[in-house]
Amino acid sequence: MTSLDELFTAESAILQDNRELAETQGLEAEVYRDALIKLTAHYQKIMNESYRLIRRSDRAERDLNQLNERLAYEATHDPLTQVFNRSAIIDQITKALNTGEAGLILLDIDHFKAINDQYGHPAGDAVICGLIRRIEQSVPDLGSIGRVGGEEFTILLPRYTKAQSVIVAGYIHALLNASPLDLLPNQLVTASLGVSWGKQNSSFDTLYNDADTAMYEAKRRGRNRVHCG
Numbered sequence: 001m002t003s004l005d006e007l008f009t010a011e012s013a014i015l016q017d018n019r020e021l022a023e024t025q026g027l028e029a030e031v032y033r034d035a036l037i038k039l040t041a042h043y044q045k046i047m048n049e050s051y052r053l054i055r056r057s058d059r060a061e062r063d064l065n066q067l068n069e070r071l072a073y074e075a076t077h078d079p080l081t082q083v084f085n086r087s088a089i090i091d092q093i094t095k096a097l098n099t100g101e102a103g104l105i106l107l108d109i110d111h112f113k114a115i116n117d118q119y120g121h122p123a124g125d126a127v128i129c130g131l132i133r134r135i136e137q138s139v140p141d142l143g144s145i146g147r148v149g150g151e152e153f154t155i156l157l158p159r160y161t162k163a164q165s166v167i168v169a170g171y172i173h174a175l176l177n178a179s180p181l182d183l184l185p186n187q188l189v190t191a192s193l194g195v196s197w198g199k200q201n202s203s204f205d206t207l208y209n210d211a212d213t214a215m216y217e218a219k220r221r222g223r224n225r226v227h228c229g
C-alpha cells in the first residue's frame, strides 16, 4: 500500500524542512518568512484539493443512491406497464393480510389473443399499457396494481371490505366500458374481474385462488363483468 509520505512527497518534504527550521534558532527573519509563505501555499493547495475530493465523493454518493433507487424500482416493477411485478405484489398482498383485512381484484383482459392476432404483439403491448393507465384512475390511493401474468393483473385493496372491493371492481368495469382506448378507437377492450376478500391473517393462497375462481366465473358467464366469490 502507498505510504502517506509517498502520496504527499512534496508536502512531506516541506513539512520536514519546516520542522528543521522551527528547531533552528537565530536564522534571518526572511528565511522563516519564506518558509511560512511556502507552507501557506501548500496548505491552500491541500484545502482546494480536499474540497474537490469532497465534492467528488458527494457526487459519487448521489449517483450510488440513484442507482440503488433505480435497481430497487426495477426489481419490483413490471418493465412494460410500470405497475408492481408479480413478486412485489405478492409481497404486498401478504403484508396487507398480516395487518388487516384486504380485498383483491383479479382482472384478465377479454379476448386478448384476438387483439394480438389482429394488430400484432407490439400493438397488444400498447393496449395493455393503455388499459392500465385507464384503470389507474379508479384505484384508490391505498390500493396497488400488480401484473401477475401476461394480460392478468391484480388490484390489492388493503383495509377494504368485500362490499367496498366490489364497488371498486364495478368502477373499473364501468371505466373500461365508458369509451374505447385511444389506441383502438373502434372497439372496446374489456376485462373479466374476479373479487375476493380475506380477513386479517388469512392466507395469500386462499385470497388469490378465490379471486382466480371468481374471475374464471366472470369469463364463463360471458366475460366483461365482475364476479365476486
Ligand SMILES: Nc1nc2c(ncn2[C@@H]2O[C@H](COP(=O)(O)OP(=O)(O)OP(=O)(O)O)[C@@H](O)[C@H]2O)c(=O)[nH]1
Pocket (backbone or CB within 6 Å): 108, 109, 110, 111, 112, 113, 114, 116, 120, 121, 122, 123, 124, 125, 128, 149, 150, 151, 219, 223
Ligand atoms: N402483446 C402481448 N401479448 C401477451 C402478453 N402476455 C401474454 N400475451 C398474450 O395474451 C394472450 C392471452 O390469450 P388467452 O389466454 O387465450 O386469452 P384471451 O384471448 O384473452 O381470451 P380470454 O381470456 O378467454 O377472454 C395470448 O395470445 C398471449 O400471447 C404481453 O406481454 N404482450
